[in-house]
Amino acid sequence: MNTPIKRHLFTARATPRDTVKRVLGGCALLLIGLAWLGFPLQAQAVRIKEIASVQGVRSNPLTGYGLVVGLDGTGDQTTQMPYTAQSMHNVLQQLGLSLPPGASMQLKNVAAVLVTAQLPAFAQPGQSIDATVSSIGNAKSLRGGTLITTPLKGADGQIYALAQGSLLVGGAGAAAGGSKVQINHLSAGRIPGGAQVERAVPTPFALGDTIDLGLSSADFQTARRVAEAVNKKHGAGTASAVDGRVVRLRAPSDANARVSFLADVEELRLETSAPAARVIINARTGSIVMNQAVTLGAFAVAHGNLSVSISSTPVISQPNPLSIGGQTVQAEKANIAITQDSGALVEMSAAPKLSEVVRVLNALGATPQDLLAILQAIKAAGAMNAELEVI
Numbered sequence: 449m450n451t452p453i454k455r456h457l458f459t460a461r462a463t464p465r466d467t468v469k470r471v472l473g474g475c476a477l478l479l480i481g482l483a484w485l486g487f488p489l490q491a492q493a494v495r496i497k498e499i500a501s502v503q504g505v506r507s508n509p510l511t512g513y514g515l516v517v518g519l520d521g522t523g524d525q526t527t528q529m530p531y532t533a534q535s536m537h538n539v540l541q542q543l544g545l546s547l548p549p550g551a552s553m554q555l556k557n558v559a560a561v562l563v564t565a566q567l568p569a570f571a572q573p574g575q576s577i578d579a580t581v582s583s584i585g586n587a588k589s590l591r592g593g594t595l596i597t598t599p600l601k602g603a604d605g606q607i608y609a610l611a612q613g614s615l616l617v618g619g620a621g622a623a624a625g626g627s628k629v630q631i632n633h634l635s636a637g638r639i640p641g642g643a644q645v646e647r648a649v650p651t652p653f654a655l656g657d658t659i660d661l662g663l664s665s666a667d668f669q670t671a672r673r674v675a676e677a678v679n680k681k682h683g684a685g686t687a688s689a690v691d692g693r694v695v696r697l698r699a700p701s702d703a704n705a706r707v708s709f710l711a712d713v714e715e716l717r718l719e720t721s722a723p724a725a726r727v728i729i730n731a732r733t734g735s736i737v738m739n740q741a742v743t744l745g746a747f748a749v750a751h752g753n754l755s756v757s758i759s760s761t762p763v764i765s766q767p768n769p770l771s772i773g774g775q776t777v778q779a780e781k782a783n784i785a786i787t788q789d790s791g792a793l794v795e796m797s798a799a800p801k802l803s804e805v806v807r808v809l810n811a812l813g814a815t816p817q818d819l820l821a822i823l824q825a826i827k828a829a830g831a832m833n834a835e836l837e838v839i
Contacts, residue, residue, distance in 0.1 A: 496661070496674055497714035500695070503660040504652040508567045510608055510643075514598030515539065516559045516581065516590055516615065522634075523559040524585035526552075532560045532585055539596065559587035563598050563611050565643045572648050576641035579611040589634040591617040600643060608649070613642035654706065659699045661713075666692040669721040677716045682709070725834035727823060734816035736823070738834065744799040744808060747831035749822060759783045 515535055516523075524532040533553045540547070547553070565579045581595055593615050600609040616639070619632030653659070663670055671689040678687035678697065687697050697713065699706045725741035761781045767774020794812070799805040814822055826832045 493717040494720050495714060496677070496716050496718065499670065499720070500661040500663050500674065502653065502710065503662045503694070505569045507569060508602055508608070508649055510565045510567050510600035510602055512563045512598045512600040512611060514561055514563050514581075514595055514611065516561050516583075516587075516593035516595050517557060518592060518594045519557045519559060519587070519590065520592055521556045522588040522591070523555060523557050524583075524587050526555045529560065529585040532558055535560060559583050559590060559593065560585045561590070561595070563595065563600060563643075565600055565609060565611065567602070567608055567645065567649060569649075569651060570653075571645045573645050575645045577609065577643045577645060578641060579613075579639045579643040581615055581637050581639065583635040587635060589617070589619075589621060590615055590637050591620070591634060593637075595639060595642070602649075606647065608647045609643040609645050611639065611643040613639040615639060654703050657698060657701065659697045659706075659710070660690070661695040661697060663693045663695070667721060668692040670718075671695055673718045673721070677718045678713055681712065681716055727832075727834045727836050729820055729823065729836060729838045731820060731838055734820065736816060736819055738802070738805070740802045742802060742805055742832070742834040744796070744805050744826070745831040745833070746796065746798045747826060747829060748793050748795045749812065749826070750793040759785075 513535075515532070526533040533555060536553060536555060536558055537547060560583070561581045562584050563579050563581050565577050567577065571577065579595075579600075581590065583590055595612055595615060598611045599607045600611055602608050615637035617634060617637040619630065619634045621628065621630035621634055661674065663674070668689075668691075671692055671694070674695045675687040675689045678695075679685065685698065687695055690696050697709075699709055722741055723739055725739065725743070727736065727738040727742060729736055759782070761783065763779045763781045765777045765779060767776065796808050796811070799808045809819060809822075812819075812822065823832070824836060827834070827836050
């Protein structure tokens with residue numbers, strides 16, 4: 449009974465159509481498996497507006513000095529902050545009020561503040577922008593205060609906006625009987641739409657026959673791809689890469705056509721190039737961040753911990769019972785102990801992928817602070833193809 453079955457198994461042949469189906473089915477399962485494992489099936493594409501911006505079109509910082517009034521006894525102490533009382537005196541004079549000579553104001557509901565804002569590009573007179581108010585004195589809280597009219601000036605000393613309004617402070621606090629409870633920050637607040645633009649800043653957007661796009665980071669490959677994408681959409685010669693950061697565009701002279709042209713350019717998609725291998729080290733917090741291009745070569749490392757412990761014990765020395773003029777002296781006895789852990793030389797294999805780099809570094813069993821020194825030593829030994837940047 450087994451013979452017919454064997455003959456059937458060996459004589460059965462697959463048709464070319466069945467073979468194609470099996471191959472296509474296997475490819476489909478492979479693609480599904482790769483997608484499930486997290487492997488990208490195609491290169492990541494980004495829009496030009498996400499990696500570049502028009503040069504000369506930017507925001508401008510504004511700064512002003514003002515006063516916040518209406519505080520609930522949490523303002524500046526005028527005896528320690530004389531400029532608060534002087535500023536309030538000037539404000540009252542502008543309103544037609546004058547104080548008697550020699551009179552001093554003891555203010556508790558007023559705080560001197562600095563007001564900052566960002567004037568966006570193309571902002572026109574009458575538009576509203578947000579303003580941030582920060583105390584510069586010893587005010588306990590700005591909660592519930594109102595900023596009086598404050599001119600905001602640019603770097604050239606000209607007034608570009610006027611700020612005024614009630615503050616929004618995201619904190620809260622209370623104090624009584626020497627106890628104090630505080631949530632979040634109380635000496636800074638924000639006025640949404642509290643500044644009104646009074647003067648526009650001219651931009652070079654509508655001037656000249658060309659527009660320069662500035663890349664967020666210098667990369668010759670990205671600059672070339674941006675120029676190629678624009679030329680493919682709008683014709684050859686429309687864009688040219690000046691260097692690794694600037695791409696120059698030939699734009700229409702008409703303002704409406706120029707806006708439409710830039711709107712189309714910003715929506716163009718292009719494949720991003722792999723970033724340069726880089727490891728960022730924060731020496732203050734011990735944080736280590738590396739991108740996917742970081743790889744390691746084979747190396748050997750030995751790391752041991754060295755700890756120094758110093759303890760102090762008080763020692764009291766008393767004079768003899770029959771001594772004359774003797775005094776009790778207190779001294780300290782220091783005990784110093786040095787402990788050094790043994791660190792065996794460990795061989796680490798090459799790590800061509802980020803996941804393997806993480807596995808190799810975790811296998812060392814070192815703390816983040818120790819990894820700072822280890823990574824620098826690996827880089828100096830030539831076993832890491834990444835640039836170390838300490839911030």
